Amino acid sequence: MSGFPRSVVVGGSGAVGGMFAGLLREAGSRTLVVDLVPPPGRPDACLVGDVTAPGPELAAALRDADLVLLAVHEDVALKAVAPVTRLMRPGALLADTLSVRTGMAAELAAHAPGVQHVGLNPMFAPAAGMTGRPVAAVVTRDGPGVTALLRLVEGGGGRPVRLTAEEHDRTTAATQALTHAVILSFGLALARLGVDVRALAATAPPPHQVLLALLARVLGGSPEVYGDIQRSNPRAASARRALAEALRSFAALIGDDPDRADDPDRADAPDRADDPDRGDDPGHPGGFDGAGNLDGVFEELRRLMGPELAAGQDHCQELFRTLHRTDDEGEKDR
CATH class of the missing domain: 1.10.3660 (6-phosphogluconate dehydrogenase C-terminal fold)
Known part of the structure; x- marks a missing residue:
């Protein structure tokens, strides 16, 4: 079991979100994928919704979730922090996959200082697979949910590397x-x-x-x-x-x-191959x-x-x- 009976992956139709959604499902989590647009040819593959302004169905899913993972662009993730954390139940984990950490740290401090949170940045292309590869992990507020998610990454073959936001x-x-x-x-x-x-x-x-x-x-x-x-x-x-x-x-x-005239690739460079005074001959007194x-x-x-x-x-x-x-x-x- 993943430690997360119910999870929501926002942006789960993308490569990174899809990787984590698959990891959660393989571990037995009932995982809801949320996106603005469903994958081509799969209209029922996800809940279409805007995480920065959750509608009733998405709000209900966020309230029930043990884990909410934001696999979206930084602008969207930062705007989502306040509305998402207001809906999350106590003890639930917020995670994200941003490649920059300091902005999220400031947003959490302002709007959700008591919410468990970890940022996971896979340092590889998702198509390469997680096995044996590093996943930078920035823990803003630790707790049992953070521990469970890092164990899930390890169980999927990943190698979590803990860093502070500044170090990351x-x-x-x-x-x-x-x-x-x-x-x-x-x-x-x-x-x-x-x-x-x-x-x-x-x-x-x-x-x-x-x-x-x-x-x-x-x-x-x-x-x-x-x-x-x-x-x-x-x-x-x-x-x-x-x-x-x-x-x-x-x-x-x-x-x-860089401005010397004897650069052979300059169009106006003279031919100095036989110049006894050229300065780029290491054996010449004027050389280097x-x-x-x-x-x-x-x-x-x-x-x-x-x-x-x-x-x-x-x-x-x-x-x-x-x-x-x-x-x-x-x-x-x-």
């Missing part, structure tokens, strides 16, 4: 907003370089193959979803600024001048050898990785083996 948004700004910005910026850079992607795919060493694969995966998704992740997280802008500053720092470390400074950067980043460094190296080696379907060690330096 800071972490996801790095794991989601920063990661997606890196991948899409990589794609934009390829476009600006005017390279032949077929030639890249045919000649790329493993790290580049991985980046191409990540770019392809992101491009198979919804621009709206990726844009919402960038705009909704209050720390995403800081993550993007950190990325831009890090790239500028790296360019300076290598001795790169970034190896020493890169040693310091590598040491700093190794300290940052800490005990995760060795595990990450092993993970990458396995990934490269998968790419090449071979048992050798793969390439380490390219």
Whole structure:
């Protein structure tokens, strides 16, 4: 038994809501799916209703529910907190699946400080399945319902990771907003370089193959979803600024001048291959050898990785083996 004899999943026709509705039903909960529009071809699959202004039938379901899970957009979820919690019976659990936590924490503090609540953010696409995958869990007010829902996630193969609201948004700004910005910026850079992607795919060493694969995966998704992740997280802008500053720092470390005239990809760049005064020859007195400074950067980043460094190296080696379907060690330096 799920611990929730009766549950309501708002937005249960969507991918995330559907995943949790299925989990609850498999555990024996009588689960009502609520949505503004029923799934195509299935008019009886859900109760059509607006959770921000519940009608009589939805209000009755909310009063009877042991769990109300909001699997909807943040704007809807925040507007729903006050009307939903006024209807919920004492001891019932409110949960949501928002990808940003600080706004919900403030709304609960204002309108429902005594209601048990946990936010669950699956850190994976629902189509990938929950087994073995992390689910960020932000507990606003603990209680037996929270414990039961986290156990249900574990029973479904998920791996709940408890975070505070602030920790969640800071972490996801790095794991989601920063990661997606890196991948899409990589794609934009390829476009600006005017390279032949077929030639890249045919000649790329493993790290580049991985980046191409990540770019392809992101491009198979919804621009709206990726844009919402960038705009909704209050720390995403800081993550993007950190990325831009890090790239500028790296360019300076290598001795790169973005405005230099000898860039071979500039249309007006002169041919300086035989220029004895060119400054980008490490052996020339006017040149720059970034190896020493890169040693310091590598040491700093190794300290940052800490005990995760060795595990990450092993993970990458396995990934490269998968790419090449071979048992050798793969390439380490390219």
